[in-house]
Amino acid sequence: MMNPKLEVLTPTNCQIIFIDQQPQMAFGVQSIDRQVLKNNTVALAKAAKAFNIPTIITTVETEAFSGHTYPELLDVFPGKDILERSSMNSWDDQKVRDALAANGKKKVVVSGLWTEVCNNSFALCAMLEGGYEIYMVADASGGTSKEAHDYAMQRMIQAGVVPVTWQQVMLEWQRDWALKDTYDAVMAIVKEHSGAYGMGVDYAYTMVHKAPQRITGSHETLAPVPAKK
Numbered sequence: 001m002m003n004p005k006l007e008v009l010t011p012t013n014c015q016i017i018f019i020d021q022q023p024q025m026a027f028g029v030q031s032i033d034r035q036v037l038k039n040n041t042v043a044l045a046k047a048a049k050a051f052n053i054p055t056i057i058t059t060v061e062t063e064a065f066s067g068h069t070y071p072e073l074l075d076v077f078p079g080k081d082i083l084e085r086s087s088m089n090s091w092d093d094q095k096v097r098d099a100l101a102a103n104g105k106k107k108v109v110v111s112g113l114w115t116e117v118c119n120n121s122f123a124l125c126a127m128l129e130g131g132y133e134i135y136m137v138a139d140a141s142g143g144t145s146k147e148a149h150d151y152a153m154q155r156m157i158q159a160g161v162v163p164v165t166w167q168q169v170m171l172e173w174q175r176d177w178a179l180k181d182t183y184d185a186v187m188a189i190v191k192e193h194s195g196a197y198g199m200g201v202d203y204a205y206t207m208v209h210k211a212p213q214r215i216t217g218s219h220e221t222l223a224p225v226p227a228k229k
Contacts, residue, residue: 004106004133005162009172014135015054015105018045019090019112019119021073022059022066026113029142031149038070040140040166041111043193045076047170050185054103058083058090060118088118091125100130107133109169111140116152123156134161137169167194 007013021041026034048055057073059082060066068074069082085093100108108126112119119141126132136156143149157163167190174186191198191214205211 008175009107009109009135009169011051011053011173013105014107014109015056015100015103016048016109016111017056017058017090018073019058019110019122020060020066021069021111021113022062024066026142028144029113031115031143031146032139037140037142038072039193042070042072042076043189044111044137044140044166044169045073046189047173047186049076050182050189051173054105055080056083056096056099058085058093058096060085060088089121089125090118091122091129097130100132106131107135109135109137111137113142114148115141115143116148120152120156123161124159127160135164135169136161137166138163140166
């Protein structure tokens with residue numbers, strides 16, 4: 001029997017869940033710069049939307065502790081229901097189980113906080129009790145220390161979780177630059193969220209291919225004027 005984990009992720013074979021991407025949870029993250037974490041999470045969300053990936057957003061103790069999901073993440077999916085929980089383990093909430101089942105995809109991409117608690121418990125239980133394959137987005141998740149994140153990732157990998165990064169997931173979904181239906185959306189995400197890669201794309205577009213700059217207004221470049229002696 002073929003190992004299903006040898007299959008690359010495609011827009012038709014997976015779903016995605018964002019777990020507890022909330023400010024109070026992010027405050028405790030020490031394994032990754034929190035602004036980078038937020039950038040990566042929002043980029044992953046935009047990629048999921050571009051490829052029409054079935055998406056779940058779940059939160060824990062929003063009013064009592066964790067606060068509201070990042071507005072930048074929610075704005076990617078206007079009108080989407082948020083599945084509130086009391087348990088740290090998303091698998092313990094029937095709404096989450098029902099949403100996963102309704103999406104009909106056994107491959108589940110996961111981005112969440114914290115790696116060692118909510119991500120770990122969900123991944124292990126979803127694999128054991130639900131038969132799901134878990135793809136943990138390491139750089140769109142975070143733990144309360146580098147050790148907490150790293151050892152949780154190791155534990156999950158030993159149990160069968162596949163570690164991935166947000167850009168890896170997006171480019172697996174794209175796969176071929178000849179797929180023009182999603183090309184522009186992917187390039188927009190790269191330019192906005194991919195750091196040096198995005199800067200390089202902007203440079204190539206404007207300096208090599210002579211495309212207009214990616215700006216919303218107009219700017220005049222004034223020629224050099226040597227200072228008077």
